[in-house]
Amino acid sequence: MNLARVDTSDTLSCAHRIDSDAEARAVARHLAAEFATGAAGRDRDRRLPVEELNRWSASGLGGMTVPRAYGGAEVSYATLAEVFATVSAADPSLGQIPQNQFGILAILRELGTEAQKRRFFAEALAGRRFGNAGPERSGKRMTDITTRVAPGRGGLRLNGRRFYSTGALFADWIPTRALDARDRPVFVFARREARGVTVIDDWSAFGQRTTASGTVVFEDVAVEPDDILPTYLFAERPSLTGPTSQLIQAAIDLGIARSALADTIRYVRERARPWMDSGLDQASDDPTIRHGIGQLSTALQAAEEVTRESAEALDAIAAEPITLESSAKASVAVAEAKILTTEIALEASETLFDLAGAGATRGAYALDRHWRNARVHTLHDPVRWKYHLLGHYVLNGAYPRRHSWN
Incomplete structure (x- = not known):
């Protein structure tokens, strides 16, 4: 078990600051060209993308929202989705590792x-990275929480064991969900280097192999009151935090x-041979x-367009005060994109071998690696749901439940 820490100190001294949507898209294209080189080797050898993540941090994309x-x-939101699709087309692990940071920044914007x-x-x-300490594996439901932040010796203490912790190994901060002393759900920021x-x-997992999405353990970790966000307030107010996270998930699958x-x-053009009964000289x-x-x-074009339209819908909704109705429309729009990106990611990566x-x-x-990555990543939330x-929603006008998967 690797317990290594990824040092970002050299990167942070020169972190760039993104100034516009156009610059964010251009920087993503530049990084994707770099990340594509070696992506297959990183997957094969399970070589963690330390240097690539440092270039991501230095680029300023981590603070673009x-x-x-x-x-x-x-x-x-349209740019956010395109940046993640662009990077994920080069290496979807490098798309997934920073994804939680933007959900966290969205929560901070709402509740901080x-x-x-x-x-x-x-x-x-500044280029510092926010990882994630995700759901627990001990309960019957993925929403069960035993992790707690409560008064202890000398102040508040965080205790718990989490899994699906994408980005934590490479992070400066590891936010996690927990229950406070009154059993209310909160979001706690713990420093990666904290005792x-x-x-x-x-x-x-057989796909997304270099995300290092494993376990985080918190043992009597000291936190300050200012390190806690009251996520229980989401029960009382609509927001776009769930649709934001889901839009990024869809963009990764699109990539x-x-x-x-x-x-x-490329393979059909350069390497595939025509079937013997075709009487042809070229597979193409x-x-x-x-x-x-x-x-x-x-199918890919349909997924592209619906993802773009869903992102633009979020931009339009965000321009006005968020209501229960508009929040529901955002979840519905992103769900449509998530369906199409899930299906084309699986279909394209499977049909590749039939055609090639x-x-x-x-x-x-x-x-x-394309199918393995698609199969693993699309399981984040079942498309059947x-x-x-x-x-x-269409039949009964029922609003989607508000959480990170909607």
Whole structure:
């Protein structure tokens, strides 16, 4: 079990500050070109992307959603989605690792005090990384919480054991959900270097292998009152925090689909051989392969457009005071995108081998990583429940439940 700490101190001294949507998209394209090189090798050897993450931090993309009032670019949801799709097409692990940071910044924007906003937004702009200590594995339901922050010796103490902790191994701050002394759900920021914080690299999934999404243990960790956000208040107010997180998830799957289709086209053009009964000299002339590529391209284009439209819907909703109705519309819009990006990521990464042929399964090409990544990442929230959400909304006018998966 790897308990290593990733040092970002050198990176933070030169962290850039993103100034606009256009710059964020351009920086993402530049980084993606770098990240694509070596992505297959990192997956094969499970080599954690330390240097790549340091370049991400130095680029300033980690603070791109910080409000302009606090020195950030406050990029649109449309730009946020495109940045994650672009990076994830190069390496979806490098898309997933920083994803929680933007959900955290959204929660901070909704619930933080003025002092907390100034403090943590400045941390994000400086290039510091916010990881995540995710759901627990001990309860019957993924929402069960035994992690607690309560008065102890010398002040507040955080205790608990969490899993699915994407980004924690590489983080400066590890936020986690916990219950306070009154059994209310809160969000606690713990410093990665704090005494009693242990990050265990026991992530062993067959896809998204380099996210290090394993275990975090908090043992009598000292925290300050200013390190806590009262997430129980979300029960009383609508917000876009859930749709923000889901939009990023959809964008990561969209990136996987883009890359899988691009590799399919490249392999068919350069390496695939036509089937013996076709009487053709080139696989790219095979009408059945052309049909398959056309089908995938159409599905990908549909996913692209619906994801863009859902992001633009969030931008329009965010421009007005958030209501229960508009929050519900945001969840519905993003659910539609999540359905299509999930399905095309899985279809493109699976159909790749049918169109490219048996030779494409050779380990040297590492094309299986697309399906493995798609299969693992799309399990974050079952797409069948997105259909349920949409059907219940359309049939009965029922608003989706408000949480991070809606």
